[in-house]
Amino acid sequence: MPEKTGQDLSGDRIDAHTRELIKELADGAERLTFPLPRSFPFGPPAEYAELRSKCPVAPAVLHGKNSWLIAKYDDVREALQSTSLSADMSHPDYPLNPGMRASLAASGPGAGSFLKMDPPEHDVMRRMVTRDFTVKRVEALRPKIQELVDGLIDDMLAGPQPADLFQALATPMPNTVICWLLGVPQSDHDFFQERSTYFFRRDVPDDVRLTASKELNEYVYNLIDQRIDDPDTDPEADIISRLVVEQLRDGKISRREVQGIAFLMLVAGHETTGNMAALGTLALLQHPEQYKALGEDPSLAPGAVEELMRFLTINNEPNWRVAKEDTVIGGQLIKAGEGVVPLTFSANRDEGHYTAPNTFDIRRPDRDHLGFGYGIHQCLGQPLARVELQVFYATLARRVPTLKLAVPLEEVPFKTNAEIYGVHSLPVTW
Numbered sequence: 365m366p367e368k369t370g371q372d373l374s375g376d377r378i379d380a381h382t383r384e385l386i387k388e389l390a391d392g393a394e395r396l397t398f399p400l401p402r403s404f405p406f407g408p409p410a411e412y413a414e415l416r417s418k419c420p421v422a423p424a425v426l427h428g429k430n431s432w433l434i435a436k437y438d439d440v441r442e443a444l445q446s447t448s449l450s451a452d453m454s455h456p457d458y459p460l461n462p463g464m465r466a467s468l469a470a471s472g473p474g475a476g477s478f479l480k481m482d483p484p485e486h487d488v489m490r491r492m493v494t495r496d497f498t499v500k501r502v503e504a505l506r507p508k509i510q511e512l513v514d515g516l517i518d519d520m521l522a523g524p525q526p527a528d529l530f531q532a533l534a535t536p537m538p539n540t541v542i543c544w545l546l547g548v549p550q551s552d553h554d555f556f557q558e559r560s561t562y563f564f565r566r567d568v569p570d571d572v573r574l575t576a577s578k579e580l581n582e583y584v585y586n587l588i589d590q591r592i593d594d595p596d597t598d599p600e601a602d603i604i605s606r607l608v609v610e611q612l613r614d615g616k617i618s619r620r621e622v623q624g625i626a627f628l629m630l631v632a633g634h635e636t637t638g639n640m641a642a643l644g645t646l647a648l649l650q651h652p653e654q655y656k657a658l659g660e661d662p663s664l665a666p667g668a669v670e671e672l673m674r675f676l677t678i679n680n681e682p683n684w685r686v687a688k689e690d691t692v693i694g695g696q697l698i699k700a701g702e703g704v705v706p707l708t709f710s711a712n713r714d715e716g717h718y719t720a721p722n723t724f725d726i727r728r729p730d731r732d733h734l735g736f737g738y739g740i741h742q743c744l745g746q747p748l749a750r751v752e753l754q755v756f757y758a759t760l761a762r763r764v765p766t767l768k769l770a771v772p773l774e775e776v777p778f779k780t781n782a783e784i785y786g787v788h789s790l791p792v793t794w
């Protein structure tokens with residue numbers, strides 16, 4: 365294959381060999397249409413391995429915009445660190461789907477939601493909540509999380525079989541934890557779960573997603589009202605109280621920004637962790653000797669979480685970016701205005717970076733997966749997600765060593781159409 369020099373060589377910049385490969389992978393089309401379906405049940409799209417070996421920076425169409433898929437580990441890290449790429453969804457060239465565009469139009473440019481902001485605004489907002497997710501702070505929550513998980517397992521074991529592990533354990537755990545952090549009363553936890561689930565699904569109509577998003581936003585708005593009237597002034601208080609006392613009152617932040625930050629915590633925090641808890645359990649059950657080993661030796665839990673994050677990479681479409689200026693990634697020129705998708709799932713299975721990347725091994729020494737992203741937007745909540753998942757898998761494996769799937773694997777309803785991969789339900793017996 366001719367070397368890519370990073371210059372616009374031919375006008376269309378795609379050499380003949382690459383064009384042929386793309387046509388083959390895209391079933392005759394000139395460009396790949398993204399996203400591509402995952403391989404059942406835990407693998408990345410089959411095309412990724414071929415992209416890595418033959419066309420690691422591949423042209424694709426994202427919602428009608430010319431874009432590039434980045435397939436190799438080193439290039440993905442380079443892209444996620446690049447200051448030439450923007451995560452700002454309100455950028456006119458950002459590859460947005462119609463639903464997201466409608467949602468953006470309805471709720472405004474997402475003040476405070478720093479996941480989709482660039483520096484310097486991103487860094488200012490992120491710093492306001494960094495303190496809530498330090499390892500020290502989340503480790504202090506571990507006993508409470510342990511108690512929560514034990515209580516949920518007690519309830520499941522006392523109930524009928526088969527049970528739906530997704531509803532009984534995986535969903536309420538992160539939902540409860542994020543509600544603690546935000547100061548959401550217990551009585552409203554179910555409301556949150558339901559709305560957030562709709563918000564993330566791709567197989568529901570856009571208006572349903574939009575309504576869910578509006579209702580969540582309204583709820584948070586009212587919660588802020590309550591905190592303005594009656595804030596908790598303890599420096600270790602819930603995030604909304606702290607933002608009100610430390611930032612809003614001094615005029616460092618607007619009310620809309622408080623709302624945006626709180627909303628980001630909600631949607632980023634529990635859908636991801638809940639899906640990871642259920643899908644990770646399923647992956648462990650498919651490797652029973654490793655599930656057993658984890659139950660017998662809790663010191664394997666941190667490694668198990670890292671390996672599950674790498675192996676499953678549940679964010680289907682994380683990290684879309686748009687080039688603010690011409691830049692070169694993996695030797696390929698990317699022009700200003702073109703979209704970029706760093707394929708973290710491909711990176712996490714890159715044979716150039718990992719030994720036997722398609723083998724699931726909770727004793728694997730590597731801890732450098734990109735399942736939490738990389739660069740300035742790397743997951744803020746990762747210390748919390750780690751503690752929750754370590755407690756979750758280790759406690760389940762220890763307390764329910766006979767846990768097994770109640771239906772054939774083929775009958776498990778996978779979320780093939782959601783932004784975050786997982787299962788709609790996980791029927792289990794023990």
Ligand code: HEM
Pocket residue numbers: 451478479480490542628629632633634636637640678679682683684734735736737738740741742743744745746748749
């Ligand atoms: C297993 C669970 C989780 C996964 C797989 C996950 C994944 C990710 C990924 C891939 C990103 C980077 C997105 C990008 O670069 O565009 C991210 C960012 C983020 N995550 Fe998570 N996350 C998880 C749990 C959490 C939790 C528990 C919280 C908070 C309660 C959280 C809050 C955030 C925030 C605030 C950002 C934006 C960071 C920034 O833009 O600076 N996440 N997450």
